[in-house]
Amino acid sequence: MVAATEPGKTTLAEKIDKLFQIVLRPDREPYSHEEVAKACREATGESFSTTYLWQLRTGRRDNPTKRHLEALAQFFGVSPAYFFDDEQSAKIAEELALLGALRDAGVRDVALRAVTLSPDGLDTISDMIDAIARRESGRGGPKKEA
Numbered sequence: 290m291v292a293a294t295e296p297g298k299t300t301l302a303e304k305i306d307k308l309f310q311i312v313l314r315p316d317r318e319p320y321s322h323e324e325v326a327k328a329c330r331e332a333t334g335e336s337f338s339t340t341y342l343w344q345l346r347t348g349r350r351d352n353p354t355k356r357h358l359e360a361l362a363q364f365f366g367v368s369p370a371y372f373f374d375d376e377q378s379a380k381i382a383e384e385l386a387l388l389g390a391l392r393d394a395g396v397r398d399v400a401l402r403a404v405t406l407s408p409d410g411l412d413t414i415s416d417m418i419d420a421i422a423r424r425e426s427g428r429g430g431p432k433k434e435a
Contacts, residue, residue, distance in 0.1 A: 299375050302348035307378075308365040309346065311385040322346070329360035 309319055322339045329337040333356045344350035345357075353361075355369075362369040367385070370377045403414060 299378055300348060301351050301353075301372060302346055304372055304378055305342075305346045305361065307382050308361070308367070308371075308385075311382060311389055312365045313389060325361070325364055328364045329357065332360040332363055333357065 309325075312320070314320055314324075322342045326337050326339045326342045329342070335354075335356060337357060337360065341350065345353055358372050359369050362371060367381050368377065371381045372378070403411060406414065
């Protein structure tokens with residue numbers, strides 16, 4: 290991935306890569322370049338190859354057409370502003386990450402149960418999650434189930 294050119298600025302490649310990381314197929318696997326390129330071709334009626342998408346994602350090309358960005362935005366379910374406004378990009382990426390986490394049945398169950406808690410109860414749960422995250426990061430991350 291190409292580094293951002295200015296501090297606090299996110300490159301187009303980083304924004305596209307973030308979408309691939311956060312917006313997953315229903316089976317929780319990332320979309321392939323071919324799946325996305327095909328959907329973008331169908332949406333625009335224009336040329337949109339797998340190689341071109343890979344070049345955009347890796348920063349080897351950085352000047353797509355407006356229609357191509359609109360097609361990418363449509364595919365990933367974000368506003369086209371995601372590609373032009375760093376503040377909007379960060380906000381949208383956070384929302385997508387939250388939605389992705391809520392797809393996980395265990396996370397969704399905890400979130401739904403937490404809705405009925407008092408503010409003090411939510412603070413306690415938040416402290417517990419922080420403590421567990423710190424402990425797991427010290428062990429190399431969460432354990433995977435077999």
